Amino acid sequence: MDKSLTFELLHKDKKTGARRGRITTHHGTIETPVFMPVGTQATVKAMKPEDVEKTGAQIILANTYHLFLRPGSDIVREAGGLHSFMNWNKPILTDSGGYQVFSLGAMRKITEEGVMFASHIDGSRRMLSPEVSIKVQNDLGSDIIMAFDECAPKDADRKYIEKSQALTTRWLERCVKAHENPDKQSLFGIMQGGFYRDLREKSAKEIVAMDLPGYAIGGISVGESKDDYIGVLDYAPDLLPENKPRYVMGIGTPDYIFEAVERGVDMFDCVEPTRIARHGMAMTSHGRISIKNAKYERDFTPLDPECDCYTCRHYSRAYLRHLFKAGETMSHMLLSEHNLRFLSKMSEDIRKSIEEDRFTEFKEEFYKKYYG
Amino acid sequence: MDKSLTFELLHKDKKTGARRGRITTHHGTIETPVFMPVGTQATVKAMKPEDVEKTGAQIILANTYHLFLRPGSDIVREAGGLHSFMNWNKPILTDSGGYQVFSLGAMRKITEEGVMFASHIDGSRRMLSPEVSIKVQNDLGSDIIMAFDECAPKDADRKYIEKSQALTTRWLERCVKAHENPDKQSLFGIMQGGFYRDLREKSAKEIVAMDLPGYAIGGISVGESKDDYIGVLDYAPDLLPENKPRYVMGIGTPDYIFEAVERGVDMFDCVEPTRIARHGMAMTSHGRISIKNAKYERDFTPLDPECDCYTCRHYSRAYLRHLFKAGETMSHMLLSEHNLRFLSKMSEDIRKSIEEDRFTEFKEEFYKKYYG
Numbered sequence: 084m085d086k087s088l089t090f091e092l093l094h095k096d097k098k099t100g101a102r103r104g105r106i107t108t109h110h111g112t113i114e115t116p117v118f119m120p121v122g123t124q125a126t127v128k129a130m131k132p133e134d135v136e137k138t139g140a141q142i143i144l145a146n147t148y149h150l151f152l153r154p155g156s157d158i159v160r161e162a163g164g165l166h167s168f169m170n171w172n173k174p175i176l177t178d179s180g181g182y183q184v185f186s187l188g189a190m191r192k193i194t195e196e197g198v199m200f201a202s203h204i205d206g207s208r209r210m211l212s213p214e215v216s217i218k219v220q221n222d223l224g225s226d227i228i229m230a231f232d233e234c235a236p237k238d239a240d241r242k243y244i245e246k247s248q249a250l251t252t253r254w255l256e257r258c259v260k261a262h263e264n265p266d267k268q269s270l271f272g273i274m275q276g277g278f279y280r281d282l283r284e285k286s287a288k289e290i291v292a293m294d295l296p297g298y299a300i301g302g303i304s305v306g307e308s309k310d311d312y313i314g315v316l317d318y319a320p321d322l323l324p325e326n327k328p329r330y331v332m333g334i335g336t337p338d339y340i341f342e343a344v345e346r347g348v349d350m351f352d353c354v355e356p357t358r359i360a361r362h363g364m365a366m367t368s369h370g371r372i373s374i375k376n377a378k379y380e381r382d383f384t385p386l387d388p389e390c391d392c393y394t395c396r397h398y399s400r401a402y403l404r405h406l407f408k409a410g411e412t413m414s415h416m417l418l419s420e421h422n423l424r425f426l427s428k429m430s431e432d433i434r435k436s437i438e439e440d441r442f443t444e445f446k447e448e449f450y451k452k453y454y455g
Numbered sequence: 456m457d458k459s460l461t462f463e464l465l466h467k468d469k470k471t472g473a474r475r476g477r478i479t480t481h482h483g484t485i486e487t488p489v490f491m492p493v494g495t496q497a498t499v500k501a502m503k504p505e506d507v508e509k510t511g512a513q514i515i516l517a518n519t520y521h522l523f524l525r526p527g528s529d530i531v532r533e534a535g536g537l538h539s540f541m542n543w544n545k546p547i548l549t550d551s552g553g554y555q556v557f558s559l560g561a562m563r564k565i566t567e568e569g570v571m572f573a574s575h576i577d578g579s580r581r582m583l584s585p586e587v588s589i590k591v592q593n594d595l596g597s598d599i600i601m602a603f604d605e606c607a608p609k610d611a612d613r614k615y616i617e618k619s620q621a622l623t624t625r626w627l628e629r630c631v632k633a634h635e636n637p638d639k640q641s642l643f644g645i646m647q648g649g650f651y652r653d654l655r656e657k658s659a660k661e662i663v664a665m666d667l668p669g670y671a672i673g674g675i676s677v678g679e680s681k682d683d684y685i686g687v688l689d690y691a692p693d694l695l696p697e698n699k700p701r702y703v704m705g706i707g708t709p710d711y712i713f714e715a716v717e718r719g720v721d722m723f724d725c726v727e728p729t730r731i732a733r734h735g736m737a738m739t740s741h742g743r744i745s746i747k748n749a750k751y752e753r754d755f756t757p758l759d760p761e762c763d764c765y766t767c768r769h770y771s772r773a774y775l776r777h778l779f780k781a782g783e784t785m786s787h788m789l790l791s792e793h794n795l796r797f798l799s800k801m802s803e804d805i806r807k808s809i810e811e812d813r814f815t816e817f818k819e820e821f822y823k824k825y826y827g
Contacts, residue, residue, distance in 0.1 A: 126778060126783050161753060168771070381533060383535075401526070406496075
């Protein structure tokens with residue numbers, strides 16, 4: 084490969100915007116649309132990397148904010164990078180740390196330079212900026228690195244969003260300049276602009292002009308209503324180049340994924356499947372279930388009879404309920420593995436349905452079973 | 456097999472009492488001396504059964520007290536027994552629940568019938584007796600089941616121990632009578648008698664007369680000084696039949712294992728390796744280390760360079776320290792797997808040293824490296 088990443092558009096669904104694609108990175112190939120499990124602190128919680136891979140995961144995400152603070156990106160660099168440090172040899176995407184520092188609320192201050200914040204670990208004053216974020220991501224050696232953008236507050240007015248979008252573009256220019264390893268690591272830009280179509284258009288124009296290997300649509304996934312989410316997705320993907328991957332960050336429920344795929348988005352990630360697993364929740368072909376429920380006490384059938392995962396092949400609902408009630412780590416391990424397989428299998432089925440021009444039909448079937 | 460269990464004495468060390476043996480059960484063969492990992496609540500904490508097996512584990516232990524209370528042995532029986540419930544197809548040994556109920560102190564009352572106690576889960580009044588313990592173990596379907604004995608308090612006087620030993624024999628007779636599956640499940644008797652040699656002799660005589668498939672030496676492993684422990688082991692194993700397996704419950708540190716093996720004991724179990732793992736402690740060829748230690752921050756070597764386990768093949772001390780400091784479950788998973796492999800490998804080396812009549816030399820070498 085002479086580029087950090089290539090994207091092939093293999094097929095376009097005849098009736099919707101859904102796309103079947105293939106991303107190739109220096110650590111391997113990713114068939115899209117793809118769901119990416121999250122390994123926040125250089126580990127997908129309660130899972131060995133081999134087991135993550137067995138669920139069908141093609142790429143995982145790790146968090147710059149967390150690894151910047153602990154263990155520190157210098158240590159990961161000395162370990163030979165994140166792939167080697169955490170024993171994951173397939174592609175890795177890192178976020179910029181922006182979302183986490185903006186979530187700190189009163190504990191952070193935004194300037195043109197970047198964001199000053201207090202570490203959630205020891206309260207120490209730290210700075211994340213376009214340069215620091217890219218430096219950390221260069222240290223980590225992830226295959227896809229994300230631009231450091233401003234995530235505007237949910238209640239921000241148009242004036243705030245205007246300034247924020249402009250700042251995000253200026254920060255992106257600094258990210259591009261700071262990036263020291265463009266041959267191996269692909270920097271993705273992030274479109275902002277809130278729910279203002281003209282600002283989204285302005286943002287897209289500015290970031291697409293920088294000819295980056297891929298683009299994300301920011302500011303729609305967390306805490307927004309489904310209507311607002313779909314509202315932006317109805318036009319935003321088309322503002323981005325067709326021949327480059329498109330990514331919506333932080334979505335992990337089937338409906339949010341289907342709606343994005345339908346409108347031409349290729350990549351998604353979320354902590355949802357592993358987080359709910361630790362609370363005893365499983366995603367199944369017939370919707371979510373809570374394994375705590377007393378009705379599973381003597382239910383010796385698998386979590387999801389239609390699932391081919393390790394958990395469903397070897398354990399019963401009764402056993403999983405017992406583990407959860409007994410506070411055993413194994414319940415987190417087994418439910419996490421199942422939930423990741425569920426989203427991976429759903430993504431496989433989505434890809435197949437696009438190839439066969441029956442995405443809409445598949446979406447309908449899926450919704451009927453999952454949402455009832 | 457026409458018996459529930461067979462024991463072959465393959466070789467006796469020329470210089471010590473150490474024995475190399477082989478136990479065959481309906482779920483497979485166990486080379487002895489053997490260390491048995493503990494899966495208290497039908498799971499070896501933070502490990503998949505396949506990974507437990509990969510450490511070299513030949514048999515695991517599960518706890519009657521815990522499974523009696525939760526999920527209840529009827530549920531395990533309906534699931535097809537413990538092997539099927541927890542997805543472990545090699546041999547399983549269950550204890551009698553005695554040790555746990557006696558540990559409840561003021562919360563339990565001993566009578567001729569058995570022990571009334573308050574459940575640690577919901578405070579409900581429950582009874583464990585020879586009949587109940589054996590019924591639960593029959594439900595669980597474990598390959599080796601243990602007699603329900605009285606574990607006398609540490610400060611008990613001779614009069615107490617005399618009565619307790621006699622009660623344990625009467626209870627053993629009731630266990631034998633209550634046992635409904637002697638063709639598939641082997642009931643082991645437990646010798647008691649405290650630190651009184653004549654009482655140990657009396658106990659041995661009474662329980663050996665019942666011609667059980669194996670015997671344990673009780674009341675020496677937990678909270679006793681090493682001198683007291685060795686004091687009993689100096690004569691107790693010889694009071695038991697040579698052609699049957701001998702078991703000391705609850706020992707998991709190398710020195711306690713070596714001293715027991717040297718005196719003719721074949722089986723051991725302990726929560727120690729997995730419990731200390733969850734506190735960041737690893738057993739290595741050069742002794743115990745705490746992965747929390749700041750000196751491992753940039754140590755990119757394996758936990759134990761001489762170890763062949765999954766953890767040591769794939770991860771560095773720096774990564775393990777990061778996981779532990781970050782509170783990640785994966786640190787429990789990886790350290791547990793390493794510690795189990797450590798004791799399994801130590802047992803393999805012990806077996807080899809006995810076969811080659813150099814147990815004493817191996818013990819010396821091991822102590823020099825481990826205890827320094």
